[in-house]
Amino acid sequence: DIQMTQSPSSLSASVGDRLTITCRASQSINSYLNWYQQKPGKAPKLLIYAASSLQSGVPSRFSGSGSGTDFTLTISGLQPEDFATYYCQQSYSTPYTFGQGTNLEIK
């Protein structure tokens, strides 16, 4: 199985900040990497697919990059509604696996 490791596991930031979350795969997954946002008590929401493609309706302050084993999610200009948990997911092969999550909190 492909292991996905996110860092950091938690992060404190302020409105307006620019931040980056990293996701590393245990083997090359090309660009088969997706990012999700989840708020407490809610279902996950797809933000980015194919490592860097913005899902329809997602604000442009979210961006993704990377290929192979190393990927990043960047949020430029944090908004109050962005405080949530973020997960990466590899879709290169089954079993599809997720990172452990990054909990973004308000500083």
Next chain:
Amino acid sequence: EVQLVESGGGLVQPGGSLRLSCAASGFTFSSYWMSWVRQAPGKGLEWVANIKQDGSEKASVDSVKGRFIISRDNAENSLYLQMNSLRAEDTAVYYCARGPANWGSFDYWGQGTLVTVSS
């Protein structure tokens, strides 16, 4: 508007069975792979199983193989998960998700249904 609505969760004893359902609307259900993803209380996300558009291909995580069966009824726009021999570690919110879709992503999710396995 795409909608996925799960039902069938509840409290079940270890070794028991439960069948989850997911009613889909707002898109051509028969054109998409569909999946179940679960989340144990306070934990991360775990993909459970998926099924091809016509039901001819299925895959699941090792921990549920031989116990859980994914199926679909395209005439009813419904996805199912038959869960047998349930264990405490199967306790989770179970989400129905559309996908794998673009590049294997899950682009729409239901609100989830809670399954609790406990005596």
